[in-house]
Amino acid sequence: MNEEEIVKLCINCFAKCPKRIVRCAVGQANYVYIVEFTEEKIVVRCSEETGVYKDTIYWLERLAALDIPVPRVLGRGTFGGHEYLILTYIEGKDIGLVYTELTVEEKREIARTVVGIQNKVSTLQLQDIPADWTWKAFFVDDILVRAKERIITNGYFAPEKVERLMKAAEGLGDYFAGIKPIAYLDDISTKNLLIHEGRVAGVIDIDWMGVGDKLTYVAMTNMALLNMGCDTDYVTYLLEEMQLSEAERKAFAFYTLLFCVDFMGERGMQFMDKQVPVSAEIVEQMNGIYEKLWREY
Numbered sequence: 001m002n003e004e005e006i007v008k009l010c011i012n013c014f015a016k017c018p019k020r021i022v023r024c025a026v027g028q029a030n031y032v033y034i035v036e037f038t039e040e041k042i043v044v045r046c047s048e049e050t051g052v053y054k055d056t057i058y059w060l061e062r063l064a065a066l067d068i069p070v071p072r073v074l075g076r077g078t079f080g081g082h083e084y085l086i087l088t089y090i091e092g093k094d095i096g097l098v099y100t101e102l103t104v105e106e107k108r109e110i111a112r113t114v115v116g117i118q119n120k121v122s123t124l125q126l127q128d129i130p131a132d133w134t135w136k137a138f139f140v141d142d143i144l145v146r147a148k149e150r151i152i153t154n155g156y157f158a159p160e161k162v163e164r165l166m167k168a169a170e171g172l173g174d175y176f177a178g179i180k181p182i183a184y185l186d187d188i189s190t191k192n193l194l195i196h197e198g199r200v201a202g203v204i205d206i207d208w209m210g211v212g213d214k215l216t217y218v219a220m221t222n223m224a225l226l227n228m229g230c231d232t233d234y235v236t237y238l239l240e241e242m243q244l245s246e247a248e249r250k251a252f253a254f255y256t257l258l259f260c261v262d263f264m265g266e267r268g269m270q271f272m273d274k275q276v277p278v279s280a281e282i283v284e285q286m287n288g289i290y291e292k293l294w295r296e297y
Contacts, residue, residue: 001084006046051083053076111241150266
């Protein structure tokens with residue numbers, strides 16, 4: 001759905017024409033636009049996939065009931081061959097876009113807020129958990145297998161890096177077996193967590209709910225910051241708030257490596273009309289991150 005079609009959608013839904021439309025650069029599975037009228041802004045998400053926003057609406061409603069700052073749904077439907085979802089606009093930027101501007105105290109306060117949000121999310125009652133659900137099979141093995149397949153297909157990294165982790169995972173079998181199907185927001189790393197004036201303003205792009213070990217969102221944040229060449233102070237503060245055991249710290253280190261090979265697998269891939277950048281410099285950087293993480297592990 002292009003900007004011309006967004007204009008038509010706005011006229012159809014609100015009987016008025018937007019004065020400005022900006023497509024968001026972040027995001028791989030949807031087209032996302034910030035639409036500005038004279039007196040307000042809204043967010044329009046659209047996709048060619050049928051029924052794609054059913055789960056999004058469900059989880060937004062459940063999270064709002066827990067007093068978690070998420071967008072409200074203003075409208076939904078089909079237009080021009082696309083499913084669309086219209087949401088309230090939350091002022092702020094992805095934490096990854098403002099991270100280098102944050103002070104130490106702001107990072108600490110954001111960490112406290114995020115851990116508090118995740119603690120609320122963990123109280124959600126989940127339904128339709130498969131009888132054969134295990135954390136290792138449904139998450140760890142799934143990511144490792146996918147990463148290896150992508151790395152082999154794309155040819156930029158050595159599959160041995162994934163195979164090394166597959167062996168390491170066997171040593172964490174007892175830890176993985178103890179993970180219960182508990183709800184958490186699994187996709188708030190350097191994106192989807194909006195920051196305004198140094199504080200958490202909202203959580204966006206919630207299309208599903210993570211189920212299992214919430215340490216993974218911290219590990220993904222850790223890997224994302226390393227990939228950006230930033231300090232990982234915010235991760236340190238998250239871990240301090242969570243008060244990890246030694247076993248959890250070992251698992252956290254493993255999860256960071258897990259996301260490292262996951263990121264490697266995405267390099268060069270095409271998602272809709274966007275390609276994940278790849279170059280000799282990027283490959284060298286990511287290999288370096290992996291080896292450093294492996295030595296620490």
